[in-house]
Amino acid sequence: MTSSTISAASQPPLSKIEQAKAELCGLELAPRLAEMGREGWEALDEATLTIRLKWLGIFFRPVTPGRFMLRLRLPNGVISAEQLELLAEAIDRCGEHGSADITTRQNLQLRGLLLEDMAPLMVALETLGLTSRQSGHDNPRNITGNPLAGIDPEEIVDTRPLVEAIQARLLGPAGPRNLPRKFNVAVGGAPDSFLLHNDLAFLPAEHNGELGFTVLVGGFFSAQRNELAVPLGLWLRAEQLADFTLALLHHYERAGNRQQRNKSRLMYLIDELGIDAYRAELVAAFAEPVLSHAGSHLVNRAPRSGLGVHGQKQEGLHWVGLHVPMGRLEAASMLELAGLARTYGSGELRLTEAQNALIVNVPGDRLEALLAEPLLQRFRPDPSTLQAEAVSCTGNAYCSFALIPTKSVAQQVLEQLERRIELPEAVRMHWTGCPNACGQPYMGQIGLMGAKARKDGEMVEAAKLFLGGSMGAEPKLAELHHKGVPLSDLPDVLEQLFVEHFGARRREPAAS
Template sequence: MSSSPVSGDSAPALSKLELAKAELCGLDLRPRLAELAQEGWESLDEATLTVRLKWLGIFFRPVTPGRFMLRLRLANGVVQADQLELLAETVDRCGEHGSADITTRQNIQLRGLLFEDMPPLLEAMDRLGLTSRQSGHDNPRNITGNPLAGIDPEEIVDTRPLVQAIQARLFQPDGPRNLPRKFNVAVGGAPDSFLLHNDLAFLPATHEGRLGFTVMVGGFFSAQRNELAIPLGVWLEGDQLPDFTLAVLHHFEQCGNRAARNKSRLMYLIDALGMEAYRAAVVAAYGALAGGDAASRLATHDGTHLVNRAPRDGLGWNPQRQDGLAWMGLHVPMGRLDAETMLELARLARTYGSGELRLTEAQNVLIPNVPLERESALRAEPLLQRFRPEPSALQAEAVSCTGNAYCSFALIPTKGTAQALVEELERRVELPHAVRTHWTGCPNACGQPYMGQIGLMGAKARKDGEMVEAAKIFLGGSMGADPKLAELHDKGVPLSELPDVMEQLLVERFGARRKAAQP
């Protein structure tokens, strides 16, 4: 299918960015990557350096010039011990510059890499079944699913093969190469699979007594607008997900807005066409791709589904659906990893489990398939003193974007600030239940602040006549049966005043009790 932009009766002029994308697809750089690396990153033109390399998952970071980030694709957040060891060795070679982050899409980003290290690293990843393909910029991002897939006692459907099949389909020659903007896809498989922040979400649902998926479309966060996905009005069976996803992306690739980048996410296209016309166009695209027999299996659906509560954190010791086995969920403070810790996680997965690890959207890690009799030995491992299975009520679901240490858009250092605030509040108050906090450094909302019971966004505020680092506060995000985005509560609290303001909020809104003053 053509990737030319179509919006209304005539196509508007392409922006400078769209022209750069149309001139050369980043995927075509892969065979030339070794040559480019030998010439050096300084020799690259701006479009290749800042845009096209992201099709290979390689990110130039203006705040750390010469040190690159590599974003992986880990379908459904599953990673094997030998894969994690390769990533750890890569980070280790970067010395003090190297680190890794678990992302809010069950993924891993490696930081501090040299450009000349990329070609051998991608080859080594290929050998171990890892890829970073199309993990950035205007591409379908890492496809998420139930982190407990296959081991969950409450599982409705195992999302792993479905997510893997979608990814494999998108990597075929007719897969998307030049979308108008990024595109998030997710598959739900349990009663707590909240996925409405995705452009395309498949949620388990029944139709005429059969289990399949209802389709939700248009969810996204941005600096201009935030929306939860809404029902498309279509139900389909599990084996239809890959082709249906590709049909949606083909239509978006052809018809999405390429003239106004701030209005190019999927929901704007739905608004422009109207839901009935959009649904008809997508169903037609699916019929053309998959054939009439497949299209006839689609059913009209009202969007009701089997997801009815907020996601579990998955932390601690939990019996699996398999007799005699359990998973251990470990809290990773703000999702930050170093090489030594990654190697230790790989060792624990091999020693106590099946050599597999799972990543969650809350930036934590799970070790599955541990025999019940090994619980005490696993709990005695030193790493579990830092990556606690039962963290505090504030720590358990604290999520953070990268912050200004690596991102030029961020206005504040999110991870360090968030961790310090959690520790300070733990000294001040006791909470009767976990409180989900989401930190993001700028309005682009990578840390998903609108999903938090408390969301915090980097900002600037005036204090004593000077502009200082601050945080906007959002309250009321819900990921349950009646989902709701958090709303602005305070447009700018200086970071130095944030502990006092947050303490008062926790007492007034979340039932916190102040601890006695320490001598």
């Protein structure tokens, strides 16, 4: 008997979180948002405040009580200047509390909002084709794709319509409303589409000369376990991806573990059933013809940064990739970015998993003027090799799980290192504040995770160090190198690591 046929009566009791979800779906709160705003966040019960609101993309942050975070959905990381301006205005009204972060899922999170802001903001979002629905907790998160989709000279397939079709199915009337745990979906469309950290990944692959997608499942990071996705043994045509995703998620909704949250991600279900039985159940649930596949695909190298000036597949047009330090934006910089996209491009921007922004469709005769814009002194198209591929979660400034202030510490450490060493090429550094690994430290050539360590007889803020993450043809996760380096010692320790492992050259000390 498989887990999907075990009767509910034989199951252990639901966890506390599952009970709260079963009592009321967070989507039912949407009509009540204005009323809830008037009554104030203090009037909300704990389950509504900390769980159910996340179905609408609204996050209570205990470290900033009364100020909420709103996570958008931006399929494939595409956003227009008009949409970005609306989001900038929303956080500008929050004054010093307002900011935004580009996430590692090509998305935006707005910080500093009040609960009473939410109802009118939701209406404004909808008028511009945006939504924050089901962007948090036990829901399918923002669906990612090639950030260069549609403009990439190396593109195998344009992922935008595929990602949008998947989102439409998942957020439609038949979409899942109560998964056992969060779920990440991604679609690859280029030779550098590393997506194996997703629960479900579609990578371009050929079958008897026809282009389609091989299916990989089970990738995830957590405090307990970290896995790369594994081949499911199926090949799909592009038009099947949306319905297959929906069928898989409904199966997961029925069969996933709801008693042990630390064993509720998809890979645990695959382990329980075995990959062959799991595949058989999915094929039966999908009820469309599918083809067996060995799992080979057309992805063969690590992702490009996209930074700098590059020619698009459209003759005469370019994209300009801008490095956004640690992915942090303020209202003013968002408005400037929107203005630059309108003035020099087509009014469209792309967000990347490396927390950077791309201005697209820039004619050649406008490049010089764009590169001379003051904002590009801060959001540089040519950052240093230390800054170029640095990624960070939000840290303990906003997250109660984080043990260190990741973004500020990372920036300070990198600036110190820039004065000490020269790197021959960019090195991926991923910073995360806690073992939940939102900053994806296992994907970095160097990964850093918030921790505590003893120094001079006292417990101090520290970082675990991980080395060796690869996103190339033979991907692997970074492994623990040091269990806790005090933050005050990080510049010295990282300097030595860069010299020993990445060919860094020490700079001559500046003359006094």
